[in-house]
Amino acid sequence: MTIWYPDPSLIRRPAYLSLADQFARAIHDGQLPHGTRLPTHRRLAYDLKLSVQTVSRAYEELIRRGLISGEIGRGSFVQTMRREVEPPYLPERLGELIDLSILKPVCEPMHLEKLKEALGWLGANLPASSGLSFRPNVVFPRHRTIAVEWLRACGLAPSQQNISVTNGATAAMTVALMSVAPPGSTVATEAIGHHTLIPLASYLGFNLHGLAIDEQGIIPEALDEACRTSDIRAVFVQPSVINPTATLMHGVRRSALAEVARRHDIAIIEGDVLGPLVEDRPPPIAYFAPERTLYYTSFTKITAPGLRIGYLVAPDRYVAAVANRHLVTNWMATPIVAEIASKWVVDGTAMELVHWQRAALARRQTIVKEVLGEGEYLTHPQALHLWLPLPGSRTEESFVAQARLQGVAIAPGASFRTSDALWLPAVRISLGSTTEGELRAGLGVIARLMMGEPEHLLLAI
Structure with missing residues (x-):
């Protein structure tokens, strides 16, 4: 031929x-x-x-x-046979399955009651602009002013002119990437990174370059080498515990990454969806490189899942690009949800829920230690999950399948892989998506699987 x-x-x-x-x-x-x-x-x-x-x-x-x-x-x-990427989590919970696959905050009936109360308040206090206007600049000036207060708790002090109110973290991430990474360009990120970033790169037409990581995340020398040998336009990083390996990047490392980005004149996209939930953390990378960092945070994983609203902070050079791309992809954030978020920031409800979440996670971290002991897993006191490397000859596919057969759903580590470098099989286990009793039972199944010899599934024919 x-x-x-x-x-x-x-x-x-x-x-x-x-x-x-x-x-x-x-x-x-x-x-x-x-x-x-x-x-x-x-x-x-x-x-x-x-x-x-x-x-x-x-x-x-x-x-x-x-x-x-x-x-x-x-x-x-x-590429003519496009294969859609499957999410690492179950799209719905099935029967009595203990679902430790999806990353969620701990929720109790109290969260729903607070949302109901907020909706009742909104029914009596909805501003005309939030209910009737099509113009973001008419709706959101007050919300952006309030956002400054919340972002201060995240370690930043931006001008309200640099803030976009978004429909949560995914919308903010998409807009930020569209603003700095045109089709055909390359974005560097953690070798074990954000699972949504992988299909998003395919849809938006940019390439991903997975960088070597250690116990703090991206290694600055790896980013420097990638920038010298490849046409890197931006680096996407999640330095504060929400990354799959639940690591917290120290301040010196953040400053070093900012300096590498400045030396090569690339943009930084910083995902910080846990915001003030993480105690004693260093300032965001945006603090060290405000002139090139697009920083976003949201309320979904630290207050209530239904509060799908977030803030994207862009430096002056990207403000117009962010505004335009936000208009064509979302037009604007949902004003009614933004009203609730603003109310909760002002009256203290948002921070109250953050403190509640921190205490709930502390109890679950205690359960992890009781069931799994001081093992090789990676986590953090304020992490919503843990990262569990698989020992010996165990494969992710077999381990995930065996757990599923015993009624526990977990996420395979390969879903977060952005590099072809040496790969060590692992799984991600959510700590907030079930009751404490279910978490203990699910972790018990995983502990027994870890102690047993690896099994291969046999299919009946």
């Missing part, structure tokens, strides 16, 4: 777009099947007598169209 190759005589101006169209037609016609490895930028540029920049732009356009994917260190591949 003859391997298809672009015809240089058919290339017209603009050359990158003409070249991308040739590849697109060949992919649609089946001449370049799924998984085909494309020539390197330099090789194709030499063969077609084009510049490397022209070929790179053509490949970026194909990534934007969803026709190819770029993999760091491996090359570019045709």
Whole structure:
């Protein structure tokens, strides 16, 4: 079979777009099947007598169209059979299953009662702007002023002009990435990172570069090396316990990362959804590099899951980009939910729930120590989860399946993997998604599986 190759005589101006169209037609016609490895930028540029920049732009356009994917260190591949990434958690709780797969705060009936009370208050006090206006600048000036107060508790003191009110952390993360990482660009992140970031990179057309981590998270030297050898546009980091390995980055490390980013002039996206829940933490990375850091936090995982609202702080250079991308993806945050968040910040309810959550997590961390002992797992006193490396020859797939057969759902570690570097099998276990009794029972199942010999599942035929 003859391997298809672009015809240089058919290339017209603009050359990158003409070249991308040739590849697109060949992919649609089946001449370049799924998984085909494309020539390197330099090789194709030499063969077609084009510049490397022209070929790179053509490949970026194909990534934007969803026709190819770029993999760091491996090359570019045709992507016609898009496979949706499965979330690491169960989409719904089934029967009597103890669900330790989804990351949730501890919740009790009290949380629902507080939301009901807030909705009752809102019924009598809803401002006309929040109920009737389409213009974000009409709705949110007061909310942004209140946001300054909450962000101060997170370790920042931004101007309200730099704050966007968002529909939670996912909306903030998406807008931030769209603002700094155009299609075809590369974003560095933790080698074990945010599971949503992986499919989001595919949907938005940028590449991920997983960086080496240690007990504090990203190693600054790894980021520096990536910036010197690759075209890194931004680094995405979760330095405060919410990352899969539940690690807390120290202040010196945060300052060092900020300095690397400044030296290479890249943006920083900092996810801090636990905010003031984490005690005695250093200032955010945004404190050390305010001129290039897009910082976001939210209320969902520290107050009540239904309070889907958050704040995105952008430096002056990105304020317009953030505003525009927020408009086209969300238009604006839901004003009614923002009203409740603002009320809770002002009257102290939000911080009251943070303190309650901290105490509830302390009790659950005690259960972890009682059931699992002082094992090799990673966690933090204010973590909503723990990270459990699997010993010996155990595989994630088998371990997760065996736990499921015994009525416990957990999240496989591979769902958080962003690098092809040496991988040690592990699972993530949520501590807040069930009652204390269910947590104890679920951890008991996991402890017994860890002590037993690894088993392979046998399928009846």
